[in-house]
Amino acid sequence: MELLMASGIGVMMAGGIYLVLRPRSFDVVLGLTLISYAVNLFIFSMGRLTVGGAPIVTEGSADKLATLADPLPQALVLTAIVIGFAMTALLLVLAVRQHAAGGNDLIDAPAPRETAPLDRPDVG
């Protein structure tokens, strides 16, 4: 089982890094999504793989504690997933803005066109 998990993480990481190195912003965002899957699974797997042992403790489960999954990596990954979403959204907006300013979605865009009026001043 560990082999499948590890190789899955590896494949996702490789795919993610390849996409991050592409010249278009959308590809980079996709790549970062793949990388965050891989990283989240990686951190999660540091608590080892447990089947059928969700870390829910009840009054009488004191003797079964050793069979439960490690809750700490889970807590770390949970917040990481949510933050990852926020960062993806932010990157997308940057990509959109950059596309609007430069007329293309290359992450190393040539200097933006001076003429495009980006900001409308009337918003209160």
Added chain:
Amino acid sequence: MANLLLLLLVSPFAGALILMALASRPRPVELSHALAAEKAQLQQSAWIAAAAAGLSALALLALAADVIAGTPARANWAWLPALGVGFGLRLDGLALLFCGLIVGIGLLVVLYARYYLSPDDRTARFYALLMSFMGAMLGIALADNLIVLAMAWELTSLISFLLIGFWQHRRDARQGARMALTVTGLGGLALLAGLLMLGSIAGGFDLDTVLGAGDTVRAHPMYPVCLGLILIGAFTKSAQFPFHFWLPQAMAAPTPASAYLHSATMVKAGIFLLARLYPVLSGTDLWFYSVTIAGGITLLVGAWNAIFKHDLKGLLAYSTISQLGLITMLLGLNSPLAAVAALFHLLNHATFKASLFMAAGIIDHETGTRDMRRINGLWRSMPITATLAIIAAAAMAGVPLLNGFLSKEMFFEEALTVEGSRTVRFMVPAVAALAAALSVAYSARFIHDVFFNGASLDLPRTPHEPPRFMRVPVEMLVVICLVVGLLPQLTIGPLLAMGARDMLGGTVPEYSLAIWHGFNEPLAMSAAALIGGALLYGWLQRQYSLHTTDDDEGAGKRLFEQTMATLIASARRVNAWLDGIGTRTNLFLTVCVAIAAGALPWLLGPSPLAGITTSPFEGINLVALAMWTIGVAATVASVILARARLPALVTVGALGLVVSLTFVWFSAPDLALTQLLVEVATMLVMMLALRYLPSRSPRELDDRRKLRDGVIAATAGIGIGVIAWAAMLRPASSLSEFFLTRALPEGGGTNATNVIIVDFRGFDTFGESFVMAAAGLVIHDLIARLSLAPVTGPARTGQLAAFEQRNPLMLATTARMLLPFALMVSVYFFLRGHNLPGGGFIAGLITAIVLMLQTVSNGAQALAPGQGMSDRALARKLSWLHTTIGLGLLVACLTGLGSWLLGYPFLTSSFIHPHLPILGELPLASAAAFDLGVYLSVVGATVLALAGIGRLARGA
């Protein structure tokens, strides 16, 4: 006693606070009123400062009797108990001498500055800084703990920076301030490192432990490093060669600050530190050579340069450097008697040099210049000031019957009896004699050039005696010079004995403070120095006409400025290079560095797979294999389809589902839920964003680059896979047990993951809600004023166009019906979160997704142009989201603060389990309120971000 100690330390800071309040009072607009107000402010500031310093002085006097009798005053408050560091203060003999110096000269400087400052200077600010400095300096003297000492030390560097740069409009002030801060700040860093090392070698940071561990410290293999770091700290602060160059530049400060900080007290802090740690660090050859040589060079370099300065304060600055070198050299000689002499000279120097600086300030004030080539013959116009300055300068030169003579005699005595090789026995007395002659020469120049030597040349003002009270501080200091010089045994004797006793740790060597010791070698040296110095000055004046020599700033300053310029230029070059190579190359380099850092331990150490015997195929079944295959296929498909974009979204979504199922499989229901919801939200955002981006990427032509990236990506993938595999096969040693056993009894919840998030690691979550909120606000603001047309035209695929044109009536209707149910579900997940999978993040995402669905389905109508929604109306419509975010953060923050009221650390949770009708037992932990805050900020930030992207359509 503890209260008095605290009063002694805190009173100047309290004064500084009041003065800062005074400084921030607005000035009247009308000119005549403004002038009156400024005058009144100067008066008030001086009185407040005097009161603050006076209180400290009274506290010091009240404490002094016991300390002189031999019982140091001590106090200790818990500060960082976890690190074994207390806020300890102690006033022993050494500290008392130093505190007396700080408070006494501080009081005189307060009086002096009252007449020195002009009402249009920011006087309240000046006094506030002066008082803060006094407090910080007292902190150094009183510290009973190395960490407290290091803190106060840094504080003095900072305030010195602000005082040197007090006249911000002057370039030399800004430059001098920067240089002083750089040099003393770097020294402070070295000192902190040294003190930390010292503390860990000695086994504790309080002075008793450290002072008692002298033998351990000196025998420790790290002693040389530790000593070196501490010496760098002390030498930078006390302007010892080769760090001396900042002090002359610091003369850009107002003269009261120069007199106080840069001659009497702050520059003595380094010497005080050496004296404080003398029982621990001294006594080795390393100490002898490093301290004596640094001191000796400083002594000569400073004295030589002082002769050639034309600026009055420049001469005094270099003479200060030289005298500090003398004291350092004495401390380096490893003889208790020399240490006593060092202490004695420290006090003497403070008195005569502070009075000389004040006299220089008076001269500057009355003539309008400090250039000794123009000021001459002041004897006629200001005879009283002249007399005072001449006496002080004579003390500096070591003329008999004055205090400087006594400590110099002790210096000669020690220099002559130094033990060591023949070179040492020759060099030390030679340096002493030469330096003494040079000091006579610069003192002679000061006296001759300022007060005699013909008449003044076109002075900006006509000189006359200063206001009566401006001279009082100088008079008092000069009287001290005289009295100590005439009656040493009666005046300074007991105090010096007390200081020496507590500095050396109890045993004081035999010495006699007397003017007359008979005809002996030190007296001969004194006489030779006086005659030789006078002759030297006369010869230099006649031969070279000192007024025409080049008044060089010195190599140190040039080197510093060059180094700074080079540093800044090279930082710019590196920046420009990184900027120029573009984001892609930056990303590439980042990945390469990460791979290299990950590979390094493999290449250097044993293989990560060594010792693993488990069969790699254990536990694999068909379902798992099927999931793995789907995941890998989805990844590969995403990479291939990325150019086509929309299909790639589908495959990435599928991959997300596989990840989510993986979490389910391996007992992480919370993660599975979160991943699922985030997946939905991400897809929504990406689809919305895709409307404003080209729907296809053009084919990439650079095959070599693709190959290179492929190789890098494969390397990284294999690397991380092997690491993950190797780690998973190792036996786990985790904190799991800790959290699982404590979740219920201490966190009041059965879902350990959620309890960790809202309770055990609540502070992490607290920070993360702020990140979410910030991301939401940034996204919204980035596009708040942007309006764009969706990308159309030939580049658009038919697929996407069809997607856009379809009437979303079905979606809109369903979404509306779904809203109440979904909200209910989110409330359910929120409430049960503490015990079963769920919680604030998950509930927040559910709510956000439902609200987003409303936006998307209504978007076409509600946000389309012509539907009458103005910018302003939309901004109003979205403003509740800002409120939600703010409310969420506020709730989280208040929950955290609430535990303070109960006397627990930030974010400690407590819980009750009330039994309600119908609902049954309801677990109510204060953590639930915190979770509510998380919920609100997640909802607000997510919807705000999405609504922001959604409303872009309006411009179409």
